[in-house]
Amino acid sequence: MPLVVFCGLPSSGKSRRAEELRGALEAEGRAVYVVDDASVLGAEDTTVYGDPAQEKALRAALRASVERRLSRQDVVILDSLNYIKGFRYELYCLARAARTPLCLVYCVRPGSPSPRRQAAGVADRRVPNVSVSWRPRAEEGGKPPAAGTSLPRELTTGSAVNGSVQADGPRELDCREIEASDLPAPATPENEKSAKCVSGAFFSPDLLEALTLRFEAPDSRNRWDRPLFTVVGLEEPLPFAEIRSALFENRAPPPHQATQSQPLASSSFLHQLDQVTNQVLTGLMEAQKSAIPGDLLTLPGTTEHLLFTRPLTMAELSRLRRQFISYTKMHPNYENLPQLANMFLQYLSQSLH
Numbered sequence: 001m002p003l004v005v006f007c008g009l010p011s012s013g014k015s016r017r018a019e020e021l022r023g024a025l026e027a028e029g030r031a032v033y034v035v036d037d038a039s040v041l042g043a044e045d046t047t048v049y050g051d052p053a054q055e056k057a058l059r060a061a062l063r064a065s066v067e068r069r070l071s072r073q074d075v076v077i078l079d080s081l082n083y084i085k086g087f088r089y090e091l092y093c094l095a096r097a098a099r100t101p102l103c104l105v106y107c108v109r110p111g112s113p114s115p116r117r118q119a120a121g122v123a124d125r126r127v128p129n130v131s132v133s134w135r136p137r138a139e140e141g142g143k144p145p146a147a148g149t150s151l152p153r154e155l156t157t158g159s160a161v162n163g164s165v166q167a168d169g170p171r172e173l174d175c176r177e178i179e180a181s182d183l184p185a186p187a188t189p190e191n192e193k194s195a196k197c198v199s200g201a202f203f204s205p206d207l208l209e210a211l212t213l214r215f216e217a218p219d220s221r222n223r224w225d226r227p228l229f230t231v232v233g234l235e236e237p238l239p240f241a242e243i244r245s246a247l248f249e250n251r252a253p254p255p256h257q258a259t260q261s262q263p264l265a266s267s268s269f270l271h272q273l274d275q276v277t278n279q280v281l282t283g284l285m286e287a288q289k290s291a292i293p294g295d296l297l298t299l300p301g302t303t304e305h306l307l308f309t310r311p312l313t314m315a316e317l318s319r320l321r322r323q324f325i326s327y328t329k330m331h332p333n334y335e336n337l338p339q340l341a342n343m344f345l346q347y348l349s350q351s352l353h
Contacts, residue, residue: 002075002076002095002100002101002102002103002246002247002248003066003070003075003076003078003091003094003095003100003101003102003103004018004021004075004076004077004078004102004103004105004243004247005078005082005088005091005102005103005104005105006018006077006078006079006080006082006104006105006107007081007082007083007088007104007105007106007107007218008081008083008106008107008108008109009081009083009109009208009211009212009215010046010081010203010208010211011109011203012107012108012109013107013109013231013233013234014079014080014081014105014107015036015079016234017105017107017231017234017238018034018036018077018079019034020238021077021105021238021240021243022034022077024238024240025075030074030075031073031074031075032074032075032076032077033069033074033075033076033077034077034079035062035065035066035069035076035077035078035079035080036078036079036080037058037062037079037080039065040058040061040062040065041058041061046202046203046204046207049081049203049207049211050204050207050210059084059087062078062080063087063090063091063094066078066091066094067094070094070095070098070100071098072100075247078091081211083211083214083215083216084216085216085218085219085222085224085225088104088218088224088225089224091224092223092224092253095252095253096252096253096254096255097255098252099252099255100252101246101247101248101250101251101252101253102247102253103226103227103228103229103243103246103247104218104225104226104227104228104229105229105231105243106217106218106228106229106230106231107231108230108231108232108233109233110232110233110235223253227242227246227250229242229243229246270329272340273325273328273329273340274325276301276340276341276344277321277324277325277340277344278321279300279301279341280299280300280301280302280341280344280345280348281314281317281318281321283299283300283301284297284299284306284312284317284348285312285314285317287299287308288308288311288312291308292308293308293309293310294307294308294309295307295308296308299341299345301341302341302342302345303342304342304345304346306345306348306349307349309352312352317348320347320348320351320352321344323351324343324344324347328340328343
């Protein structure tokens with residue numbers, strides 16, 4: 001069954017969107033598996049993205065978990081950053097090997113520029129220009145906060161919302177705004193509802209900047225990034241109908257020829273193929289001894305002619321013979337056994353001229 005890959009920077013709403021998609025698919029009676037960092041690591045740990053070795057191990061574990069879950073009955077959702085296009089290509093290869101469709105959902109945080117929107121030259125007017133301050137708010141009186149204290153974050157706006165101009169200055173976020181940016185909030189036993197609003201873990205400012213710099217945005221021109229669905233914030237509805245059509249109505253990516261098993265061929269076919277091609281080469285080496293450029297050579301076992309343009313070495317002819325045998329073994333046709341000599345001669349004629 002299909003593979004859904006979520007992609008985006010931290011605090012872009014990937015986990016919330018993955019849960020929405022999972023709920024919608026399960027409502028239709030489909031089995032859905034969600035693979036995320038916490039399910040692989042055992043707990044949410046953002047420090048792995050600051051260590052290249054640990055991050056590489058995390059990607060390997062995510063890929064292995066997806067490969068184990070891919071089947072013809074279940075839907076697999078990968079909820080992670082997936083910001084490296086090489087890793088997304090590996091996931092595409094997994095889906096292609098399993099012969100199942102896949103799609104990519106690109107989540108963009110409101111207020112952050114989207115590469116796709118910049119390329120189209122369209123300004124995002126559906127959300128106000130919001131800039132998130134990652135600096136913790138100092139306590140009243142200007143004193144620095146105590147070490148180890150969970151601190152809320154601030155949102156500074158200076159844009160017009162619903163026709164009214166908001167005053168510039170810090171204000172606290174409510175639960176809906178925290179969900180839109182996936183900012184962490186302190187969870188206390190008295191306020192479990194507020195704790196459930198937060199789906200992402202804390203990323204340090206330096207780590208966020210590093211992830212932003214090395215983020216490779218999806219491009220629908222790449223076959224491993226399509227079909228691509230871009231979702232901005234949580235206000236924009238998830239295009240469930242289009243995603244469902246891409247997953248259950250599209251064909252799976254065609255398998256690569258190099259990864260396919262060679263068709264079985266009888267020993268007599270391979271033996272005859274070897275004899276015929278060897279006979280043609282022997283006749284060609286003998287005929288070119290008395291030929292001059294421009295002659296049409298007639299070889300034993302063939303009804304066609306080969307235009308002689310230059311002397312040919314046995315090493316060159318042997319290389320072409322091996323190529324012809326490899327191709328013929330991949331596409332055996334027992335009805336063309338009498339035409340093997342002519343087919344080999346045509347292959348030589350096209351390869352030498």
